[in-house]
Amino acid sequence: MNDEPLLIVVSGPGGVGKSTVVDVLIDRYPELWLSRSWTTRERRPSESEGAYIFVSEQEFIERIDADGFLEHAEFLGNHYGTPALEAPSGRDVILEIDVQGARQVLDRDPEALLIFLQAPDAAEQEVRLRRRGDPEHKVAQRLRKAAEEADAGQELGAVVITNNQIDDTVEAMWSAIEKARAGRGRNGL
Ligand code: 5GP
Numbered sequence: 001m002n003d004e005p006l007l008i009v010v011s012g013p014g015g016v017g018k019s020t021v022v023d024v025l026i027d028r029y030p031e032l033w034l035s036r037s038w039t040t041r042e043r044r045p046s047e048s049e050g051a052y053i054f055v056s057e058q059e060f061i062e063r064i065d066a067d068g069f070l071e072h073a074e075f076l077g078n079h080y081g082t083p084a085l086e087a088p089s090g091r092d093v094i095l096e097i098d099v100q101g102a103r104q105v106l107d108r109d110p111e112a113l114l115i116f117l118q119a120p121d122a123a124e125q126e127v128r129l130r131r132r133g134d135p136e137h138k139v140a141q142r143l144r145k146a147a148e149e150a151d152a153g154q155e156l157g158a159v160v161i162t163n164n165q166i167d168d169t170v171e172a173m174w175s176a177i178e179k180a181r182a183g184r185g186r187n188g189l
Contacts, residue, residue, distance in 0.1 A: 028170060
């Protein structure tokens with residue numbers, strides 16, 4: 001029996017709809033708790049102020065030095081990190097992070113579940129990235145990065161889910177979570 005929260009890492013390329021899917025998942029299953037990341041990236045106009053804890057490069061480095069991150073990584077020139085966890089007791093934790101972060105989490109906790117979301121097709125992903133309002137060169141960079149991320153996700157043994165239809169995606173994620181819980185001796189098994 002393992003009473004530590006299950007760490008559920010959700011990775012996937014930009015434009016795959018990760019945050020929308022995660023928002024629905026959290027809403028539907030209140031036993032899950034979403035960790036909020038720190039980033040040095042600027043907030044997008046379309047983004048809520050609570051999407052990240054937006055900090056300066058200096059604040060980020062200070063937190064690294066104070067050993068205040070569970071994991072952190074650089075992604076396309078910006079820092080992103082998961083603060084040391086403060087999950088309410090009894091709730092499992094969702095980390096929406098990139099595959100470099102996923103690797104660090106799995107190194108620390110081999111029982112963590114890694115879910116990799118992929119877009120139904122590259123054209124759809126490109127449409128979603130553009131809709132988000134990123135500048136053109138960023139869209140191109142993120143599309144290149146997407147292919148690398150998919151390879152890394154496979155290599156890390158992720159449960160790969162294609163985000164065709166949001167309800168189906170959320171239910172497939174929930175099944176994977178229940179399976180991972182059962183696998184570590186929870187749910188009375
Ligand atoms: P975006 O700039 O599109 O919000 O995020 C870029 C990438 O960084 C995405 O793959 C996102 O999942 C990832 N990311 C967000 N927060 C974190 C974090 O705390 N740690 C790591 N390693 N990646 C993160």
